Amino acid sequence: MPVLLHDTMTRETLPLLPRRADGTYGMYCCGPTVYGPAHIGNFRTFVLQDTLRRVLETEGLRVRHIRNITDVDDKTIRGAQAAGKTLAEFTRGWTEKFHRDCAALNLLVPHVEPGAVAHIPQQVRMIEALVARGHAYVAKDGSVYFKVCSCPDYGKLSHLDRSRLATQSTNSAGEANDADEYDRESAADFALWKARKPEDGANFWPSPWGEGRPGWHIECSAMSLEHLGATFDLHAGGVDLCFPHHENEIAQSECATGVKGFAAHWFHSAHLMVEGAKMSKSLGNLFTLDDLAAKGWSPMEVRWALLAGHYRSPLNFTFKGLEDARSALAKLERAADALLAAAGFSRAEFAPPSVNETQVTWGRFAAAWERLRDDLNVPGALGEAFKALAAPAADAAQARQDVAGLARLLHALGILPFQERPALAVPEAVAALAARRWEAKQARDFAAADRLRAEIAAAGWTMLDRKDGYDLRPS
């Protein structure tokens, strides 16, 4: 059964099937602009894209995942200058930080992570093709603009009313564009190549139109063509990229190659709010993973909180939501421990499915998987999973099937259970009692073990046994 997903272009929920003869499923995701740490709004988008890839792979598709790095634009150039570094040094540092955060959130590494600077020749070639085909023009200062009126179906992705199309006013950081207003034939036209300006410093490259640098939109068109071809299966990004960025990508790509159907499917995730407010620097709510770690939240709890809510609805990220994520994750781990005990397995045997596994076992998690497969309904899937976990497994055979099904489901969600979390402050006396009780139990001195358990309970703690150890939590 194919995975189903809502498509922004057709506004329909459609099956995701590879179009290439070799069966690979090409997925292009707009990546970060590396001028600082990514915030949770960025990460919600990347976590959802990662989850979609995992679901497709769980369904058996061979995904080719491309996610670009924007390493040249106004923000990166200004940031490098302020830091007294070269653009390459500055963006390398922030790219590495992004990779560390992605690893902490258990994001799979894309198959290719192309950078804009490394693809300037490809961008220049695409702009040349656009000029040659009459879709772009060179301004007096050597900048090149895309001629929006040359593209009759411009606006088809965001269902834009073309008569109201006023201006291309934002850059990759959502800020107003600078001087490229002046030489444009129409306010709707957007920059493909920006002529060199003194404030660019050493950051300029040669082109047939003089020295300068590419505009932002062209990089994704050039890099998706390079790594996936003129048409591919799925393009993803946050909803804020739908217009103008993705609209411009379609126009550039289809006009440059002459091939319609740039991306077969468009996947956009809704906005993230923080405590009911729009994220902004002035409100101080652009939380990074480090900000949340400093407040005691683990990356897995953050991933869970970012996934809680359907991707098509705006998510209100709150500290109450993080607390809910913490208790849901702990509840899931307790239930998983009980299943493992019933199956006679240790935690080490709670492994994600092997790629070569032919026999798909969902146990009592088939309904949860159905929800996930149908338009990436994570809240629905988690609801079904907890419903299944509410009753104990009937016997060891069922418990073993359930362990396989739950491990597969959590792998598809990218949730790693049993991770180290900021330790609970267990009083030393309680920890000592627990260690003595564990020893007594190993020595099969059950009377002593029971007495010690009662002492631990009297101190306000509960000891939860596993096959290979124990946990303590406040009772």
Ligand SMILES: [Zn+2]
């Ligand atoms: Zn893009």
